[in-house]
Amino acid sequence: MNNNIYINIIGLALTFLTISSCSDYLNQVPSDIVTLEKVYETRNGVLDNLATVYSSMPAEFEDRWTASGGANGTSGAWNAGCDDAEFIWDFNGAQNINNGSLNGETGFVYDYWNKWYKGIRAATSFIENIHICKVLEPGDLEQWIAEARAVRAIYYYYLLRLYGPVPIIENSISEQAPLSELNTPRNSVEEVVAYILSELDIAINNGLQVNIKQNSSETVTSADKGLGHIDQAIARVFKIQTRMLAASDLFNGTNDFYASLTNNDGKKLFPSYTQEQKRQLWENAATEARSFIDDYVGKGYDLTRKYTDGKLDPYLSYREAVRGATSELTNFSGTTSAAEMIWFNRQGNASTMHYNRTPKHFGYADGVRCSGGMAATQEAVDAYFMANGLKPISGYQSDEKTPIINSTSGYTEEGFSTEDYKDPVTGRVLAPKGVWNAWVNREPRFYADITFDGQKWLYTGSGDVYTGLQYTGNSGRGTGNANDYSKTGYVVRKSAPTTVWSNNDRVSIMLRMAQIYLDYAEALHESNPGSPDILKYLNLIRERAGIPQYGGGAGQLPIPANMRQAIRDERRVELAFENNRYFDLRRWCIAEESQGKAIHGMNINKNGEEFFVRTKVEDRYFEKKNYFFPLPLKDRTINKELVQNPGW
Numbered sequence: 183m184n185n186n187i188y189i190n191i192i193g194l195a196l197t198f199l200t201i202s203s204c205s206d207y208l209n210q211v212p213s214d215i216v217t218l219e220k221v222y223e224t225r226n227g228v229l230d231n232l233a234t235v236y237s238s239m240p241a242e243f244e245d246r247w248t249a250s251g252g253a254n255g256t257s258g259a260w261n262a263g264c265d266d267a268e269f270i271w272d273f274n275g276a277q278n279i280n281n282g283s284l285n286g287e288t289g290f291v292y293d294y295w296n297k298w299y300k301g302i303r304a305a306t307s308f309i310e311n312i313h314i315c316k317v318l319e320p321g322d323l324e325q326w327i328a329e330a331r332a333v334r335a336i337y338y339y340y341l342l343r344l345y346g347p348v349p350i351i352e353n354s355i356s357e358q359a360p361l362s363e364l365n366t367p368r369n370s371v372e373e374v375v376a377y378i379l380s381e382l383d384i385a386i387n388n389g390l391q392v393n394i395k396q397n398s399s400e401t402v403t404s405a406d407k408g409l410g411h412i413d414q415a416i417a418r419v420f421k422i423q424t425r426m427l428a429a430s431d432l433f434n435g436t437n438d439f440y441a442s443l444t445n446n447d448g449k450k451l452f453p454s455y456t457q458e459q460k461r462q463l464w465e466n467a468a469t470e471a472r473s474f475i476d477d478y479v480g481k482g483y484d485l486t487r488k489y490t491d492g493k494l495d496p497y498l499s500y501r502e503a504v505r506g507a508t509s510e511l512t513n514f515s516g517t518t519s520a521a522e523m524i525w526f527n528r529q530g531n532a533s534t535m536h537y538n539r540t541p542k543h544f545g546y547a548d549g550v551r552c553s554g555g556m557a558a559t560q561e562a563v564d565a566y567f568m569a570n571g572l573k574p575i576s577g578y579q580s581d582e583k584t585p586i587i588n589s590t591s592g593y594t595e596e597g598f599s600t601e602d603y604k605d606p607v608t609g610r611v612l613a614p615k616g617v618w619n620a621w622v623n624r625e626p627r628f629y630a631d632i633t634f635d636g637q638k639w640l641y642t643g644s645g646d647v648y649t650g651l652q653y654t655g656n657s658g659r660g661t662g663n664a665n666d667y668s669k670t671g672y673v674v675r676k677s678a679p680t681t682v683w684s685n686n687d688r689v690s691i692m693l694r695m696a697q698i699y700l701d702y703a704e705a706l707h708e709s710n711p712g713s714p715d716i717l718k719y720l721n722l723i724r725e726r727a728g729i730p731q732y733g734g735g736a737g738q739l740p741i742p743a744n745m746r747q748a749i750r751d752e753r754r755v756e757l758a759f760e761n762n763r764y765f766d767l768r769r770w771c772i773a774e775e776s777q778g779k780a781i782h783g784m785n786i787n788k789n790g791e792e793f794f795v796r797t798k799v800e801d802r803y804f805e806k807k808n809y810f811f812p813l814p815l816k817d818r819t820i821n822k823e824l825v826q827n828p829g830w
Contacts, residue, residue: 222314228326229406235308235330236410238301240340241690242761243530246538246555248275249290249297256297257530259290260764261674265776266562267759268669268799269538270555282803285812286830292814294344298337299351305334306354321389322406328389332412335381336420338374343427343765346440346810346827347371347451367445367823371452375428382417382424390414395482395514402512409511410528415478419524419693422470426701429463429708430769432809436460437771439806445825464709471702472715482514485695485726486522490608496728497605497612497626503696503726504677504760506689525693532679532688539678541633541651544662547644549682553666554649554657554673558632558759560782560796563672565754566628568592569606571730571739573751574624582779583796595620595794607728614638614648618794626728631758633673635784635793640680649673651784652793659786669799670783676759697762699723700753707745717741720749723756768809778804805829 221227237254244257246269261267262276269276278284284291308330312323341348349366350373369377391413394402401407427433435441435453443451455463486503488495503522510518541554564575564585574593577586587593596619603613603622612629613622617636621628633639635655639647651671653660659667679685699719706713721731732741732748742748750770754763767773785797807829818824 218311219314222311225315225317225319225322225406228312228315228318228322231304231308231312232326232329235301235305235333237304237529238297238337239333239527239529240692241527241529242692243532243535243688243690245761246271246274246534249293254297254529255293258761258764260761261759262556264764264767264773265559265781265802266763267674268557268559268781270553270557270665270667270669279808280800280802282805284808286815286818286826291811292816294811295341295814295817298341301337302334302351303354305330305337306352310354324389325391325407325411326389328385329412331381332385332390332417332420335378335385335417336412338378338381339420339424339427342371342374342378342424342433344811345813346433346443347374349821349824350374350377365821365823367447367449368451368825370450371428371433375424375433378424379421382421385412386414386417390417393478393481399512410526415474415483416525418470418474418477419698422467422474422698422701423693425463425467425470426705427769429460429467429705431771432769434460434463437809439809439828443825443828446823451825461709464705468702468705468709471698471705474698475702479695482521483524483695484516484521485699485722486516486519487726488517493607494726494728495607496726497608497610497630499726500627501630503694504691506677506691508687508689511689519691519694522695523689523691523693524695524698526689526691528689530690531686532690533684533686535677535688535690536679536683536685539633539674539676540683541639541649541657541668541673542662542666543639543647543649544656546647546656549644549684550639550641550647552683553663554633554651554668555666556674557668557670557783557799558672558674559670559799560672560784561776562754562758563628563632563634565751565758566632567625567729567755569623569625569729571625571724574620583782583798585796592623593620611638620794625755627755627758631674631676633675633678635671640675640678641682643682651786652789653787654789667786668783669786670781671786671793672783674759691760696723696726696756700749700756704746704749704753707749711745716745716749720752723752727756771809773804773809774806777802777808 221231238256240256240258242257245261247257248259249255259275259279262269262274263279275290278288309327312327347368347370350369351366393415394409394411394413402409431437435455440452486499488498488502503519505519506523506526511520514521537552538556540552543551568574568591570592572591573588574591575585576588578584579586599613599615599617599619599622602611602615605612614636621634633649635651637649639649650656650658651668652658655661699722703716703719707716717732724731730737730739732739767776780798780801782796783799784793785795810827812830813824813826818826
């Protein structure tokens, strides 16, 4: 194993994601501490070390700077590393994924591995040494050991998801340990999954708070017990995520490419389950998700719902669900994202994400003038439903560009709108008069997630701004900074600011309630396809989204014949640009269908009607080996027992 995995945590200066008030986070670990006794001398010193344990948790505000920048460099290449999006900048790590240049020597291949194992090391050291502190208050020891144990298990989850089965290291290894102690083989998928679940269960049953959202108003914001600490609810959500991985085709032995992967001693690393065993894995995931829903919905957790004039406002509800305003972290009423979000991270700068998702708007006020460098693909745009709940595009012709239009949906790519398209609930203008008809009469989530040519910008404090994405438009390739524009003629709008872009009063939402509903529906369909809960929880997502539900009632759409695809379609839209699709495509083992082909957009080198032509942006590369990252060369050079993933 990497000889950097277990060294003393003394002197590490890394920030924590918990809060001591609505917006004040723990200070950094002092840099002049030189002994373990000094580190654990005070209760605050223990909290600072717990901060170090948490500090490698992913935060996605800075995904432009893959595995670098702020937030301890844990931001991912996931949104632009799949068919959801494309960054303009060549330095973004997603380019390595998309063009096939990724390998075991790629910097961020090592960075994720190293940082999560550093987090594992820090957690183990914390668990082994917290007893040194003699001034802890009642309950501190049990709670904080349980948190460190849960965090360590979650780091293993992230490693498993990205690299496949990995070595489990349970004890501290000295920096001066002989090489023989560093030669640690990979554990099997079954062993890693069992370890994660077991460690989370131990933490749940031995110290984790039940539900921080139900704490007193003083405690919910405290540095030692409040938001940002892992509680039983968060640990249980990661049990769901782990079981979803274990049940999926990439991990359950279905993918033949990994069936023969063994350690040097011949130990198989992927399972050989029967169909009944695979079904049981899905049933376990469904049971885990249903148990969470039963125990927590209505107790600080629910889908965010906002109302206008007494009516559910789907557009605002969905936008609010992913906003994560720090100033509203303790408002669990159900009208803010605080109710829906389960796991979040304060690390990193929200303004970086805002900069990526706010168009160039050349010539306008600073508060609305940015880059728009995170482009949504045409394929992502096509995935959104129409206002009537139907899919506009059923597929593509052999050129993989020309859409096969669902004639019953009402979708058209002919002409331009002659009047404003208004929200049927509130009357707000969602698509101004004169925009391309392909962007009219779409579902509310489309208007919350996609900035298209001619759309009005969100922040109007310095006047109304309409985004121009044609070549000489205010945000087009031919205007202003040549390094800042959308490569597809669309900009990702989801989570973009309704204020000036530099507003940093945000947390990065990593897991929210909508995902758990979709996890439950998927797991239930794979294990018990006749269950009425499948439609119930799928329809809860669609109801909040403001589109017709499935069923046999008045105003409902016919129940889909292919329910698996319906669930996946809903998941793609609801969780778009939230770092999910990259991993969904892989765990379903269907990445070849979308990753190994071109992405498209508008013709950004043209103005007028010539702009509105589907145009190839780039070819994308995918081989079977790309289902997992390679293991980093640095560690394989040290650890001779660390076998490489196939194909690398």
